[in-house]
Amino acid sequence: MTRRSAKFLPPGDKYVLVTGASSGLGRACALQLARVGFRVFAGVRRMSDGEDLAALSPSGRIRPVRIDVTDEGSVAGAVKEITGTAGGAGLWGLVNNAGIAVSAPLECVTPQRMRQQLDTNVIGQLTVTQGVLPLLRRSGGRVVNVTSGLGSVALPFLGAYAAAQFAKEAMSDVLRRELRRSGVGVCVVQPGAITTPIWGKLTDAARRDFDDLPAEVAEPYRTAFSRFLDSSAQQGDTGTSPDDFARTVYRALTAAEPRTRYQVGKDARSLYLLKRVLPDRAMDRRLRAITD
Template sequence: MAGTWALLAQHCAPSAEAGRDAVTLAEVRVLRRVKVERRLAVLRRLARCEQAVAAGDAAYTMHRERFPRAPKHDAARAAEQAEQQTAEVLLNESCALYLEQRGFLVFAGVRSAMDGEKLRAEASSARLRPLILDVTDEKSIGAAGASIADTLGGQGLWALVNNAGTCVSAPLECVSPAQLRQQLDTSVIGSLAVTQALLPQLRLRRGRIVNVSSGLGAVALPYLGAYATGQFAKEGMSDSLRRELRPSGVSVSVVRPGAIMTPLWGKVRETGKKALDQAPDDIAGIYRSPFERFVRLNERRAQLSRTRPEDFARQVFRAVTAPRAKSRYYVGTDVRVATVLSRLLPDAALDRCFAAATRPGR
């Protein structure tokens, strides 16, 4: 008992320790100030980088206006328009052809036999083999897995690239449960179902899984909440898979592309307009103007982006061929900046960045 009292007295009695505690608190305040100043310095450097990129884009535009390119041949223009079918198909085709041209035997999931014939016609060899695959249909997944196993004959599969996806774009208040299920079924549940079906083949080769996410897996933008939900889920699923499969020797990487100018942005506008039209008039009236402004701004950003589908395909190639696969690969300056900002800035600062996009009016 005496020992207890002595301990309490020693703890409560004022001494030089109190002065040292006060100095420590002052040091903590200084360290916090230094940390904030460092964050601000990083943000200033990022702002200067973005200004430099914008200046370069403006100079490039002025150069093209002054010295315009020769008009393309009609056949070339028609081919370019025909190529832009959907964002998902465009990226998948680019990735499949890139890997096939570099010696891989590629099983490319397609939606229909016609899509498969078009893709086969663009290939440089018989190494590209289209497979009809619906990632939301268990029977389709099972049939594709059995076909791959029969073709490989026990050799095993080296890599699986999960890039199936859709984009439900609308204010979350206007997103129906059916639309959200569609987003998650395709982006998350379908990717996991395909992975489960092909894991026995991947284990035979101690192979690799590459899950394609998005910049919205780091920062959730307004009016793309359903899509961001799927991307955050895929990022978390990839982290868990990577840790669970490590004892099997199967690596898991995420490829995170930024804005790429594809027909995706037309789909964003269409699906958002459809959701707003189905919402009650008083609810739709709240969001219609800022949503239209948001779509225009993002279309403009995508148009100015110099990231191309070939850049995406190159990063996928690195993920499946690097001696030691990284956990994440980034495609484009914008996604790198977004990833850094998501780590440095508090939520309140990020919210202020998007405040103008959600403000009614104009």
């Protein structure tokens, strides 16, 4: 047995489900996994997006599956379709990538927006995981939960998003411990800032929501939050690409002994290390410039 084969498991036509595959990181991930030999169920909310994605993989290894992670009926329908296709082979991997980002001072986050954030990034991910666990057990496969660098450190004005990512980190730890005896592995991929459509969507939605707030609630934050949103448009320019993320997911799916967490990008690694070494007050001082 070669050194490489001892460390990595070949894709070998195994089935993988990637949620949130319409654009950005999910799209790059689906394409990369298909290129290296997986058969990919690309979870999309609109089938037209899935058809466009499948057209980029002439090998036929990408099969679009309509799935809205916030809709239990949609999840059940997708699981039924995947089960009918994968059959006895089961599902080797679930990449829980679908998500949204709500940005606002926490005082300004409406209950509706907080529910939407948690429903998409946490409850929806658990619903999908529960649905496909029988298929993952069949193959002894693994779950890859995509969080972010903000699953380690909560930044001002991204409290709702960070709360969801912290919750997904905790959920990942519990699943890893509970599923150990079943042979299903669980790991986390934490990407930092990467240029994807999520940044434009985040700032546009945040400005609309903020403009709808009562003046007495919004005014104390207006200057700092506006500056934060202006800078967010540049946050993806870190030198880390969607392909870097996709390659990391590939490693998490094929490592014979996967790590529990993978950081993607220098900023994600820095946040992870800072959280481990800095006291809370020291971290507060480092982040003070955002709100001053």
